[in-house]
Amino acid sequence: MDSSRGTVCLTFDFDGMSIWIGSFKSNNPSMISRGEFATVGLFRILALLEKHEVPATFFIPGHTAWAWPDLVKQIADAGHEIGHHGWVHENPAMLELEAEREVMERGFEALDHAAGIRPVGYRSAAWDFSPNTIDLLQEYGLTYSSSCMANDFYPYYLRKGDKWSQTEPYRFGELIDLVEIPPSWGLDDFPPLEYVWGANTGLNTPSAVEELWRTEFDYMIENCPGGVYNLTCHPQFIGRGSRIAMLDRLVTHFAENGVVFERLRDVSARFRETNPLAEWAAKNPHRAGATARNAAVVAG
Numbered sequence: 634m635d636s637s638r639g640t641v642c643l644t645f646d647f648d649g650m651s652i653w654i655g656s657f658k659s660n661n662p663s664m665i666s667r668g669e670f671a672t673v674g675l676f677r678i679l680a681l682l683e684k685h686e687v688p689a690t691f692f693i694p695g696h697t698a699w700a701w702p703d704l705v706k707q708i709a710d711a712g713h714e715i716g717h718h719g720w721v722h723e724n725p726a727m728l729e730l731e732a733e734r735e736v737m738e739r740g741f742e743a744l745d746h747a748a749g750i751r752p753v754g755y756r757s758a759a760w761d762f763s764p765n766t767i768d769l770l771q772e773y774g775l776t777y778s779s780s781c782m783a784n785d786f787y788p789y790y791l792r793k794g795d796k797w798s799q800t801e802p803y804r805f806g807e808l809i810d811l812v813e814i815p816p817s818w819g820l821d822d823f824p825p826l827e828y829v830w831g832a833n834t835g836l837n838t839p840s841a842v843e844e845l846w847r848t849e850f851d852y853m854i855e856n857c858p859g860g861v862y863n864l865t866c867h868p869q870f871i872g873r874g875s876r877i878a879m880l881d882r883l884v885t886h887f888a889e890n891g892v893v894f895e896r897l898r899d900v901s902a903r904f905r906e907t908n909p910l911a912e913w914a915a916k917n918p919h920r921a922g923a924t925a926r927n928a929a930v931v932a933g
Contacts, residue, residue: 639854639892640861640900642814643689643884644779645678646756647671647708647868648722649697655721656758657829667869671697674872675704679711681877685884687894692718692756692779695743702747709748714896716754717741717775726761737769754897756780760816767793770811777812777901779863786853786860788814788904789920790913805922808914812901814863820849821865826876839879846883854890861900862892 650668653659682689691708693715698705709715719725720739728736744750755770757780770778771793783789791813794806818824825842828835846864853860871880887894914921 647693651694651696651722655723671869674868690714690897692716695740696721698743698747705747717752722758725763779814786857822870
């Protein structure tokens, strides 16, 4: 498989009701019912992926896996990857260590119950980390994240141990063997497409979103050889008629440009194989931080 032209990763956060219960703390049956539309959108997405014969990655909270274990299994049986996405779409930055650990364990338990899966990838709710998140990802044997945003089209290795304050210079930590495949709020369907009273205006036309997403892709093709285009959608948002039709057009455009479509776990594995940590650190001293400086001291 030749990814030199570029790679497209279609990723879907199958949040269901959890986003409204966890992130928005809603007790409103109408708002929570929006999450149930994810089941309608999911079937449309699976049909689109089958039509184009492309694999995808689905990040699924444990809460959703317990609600619809049959749908989680259907996703897995179709050959798509399933990643860890917390328990009830809680923001890890708001959690103490033991609470975040419990979220990790409940997410693993639910995905195992639904489809016998132990994920290797993680995406946090709201793309936020706590000071403990990276340590927990390592502890639980996850090999990649899709949550941080220090690049747009190229994976990279994460650091841990960074230190910062409002009064002192930024201190870089050490690179670790944990791959980040960066997402972007600009390549996410929630901000432009979903309306939330007092929080998110949404409701842009699909054509406006299509222009943004297509232009980002075209820039990658023209300027970032071998880049990875990581698109994030949610069945309950992208699954509406005019929007799924827009996504269909985009996937056709991507394919016409000679890219490959891959699951995030495949991108992560290839990145790690072709970019051993020490070699990558030497080539990327601006990212390596303390790792590169320490190596320079040893070499000197």
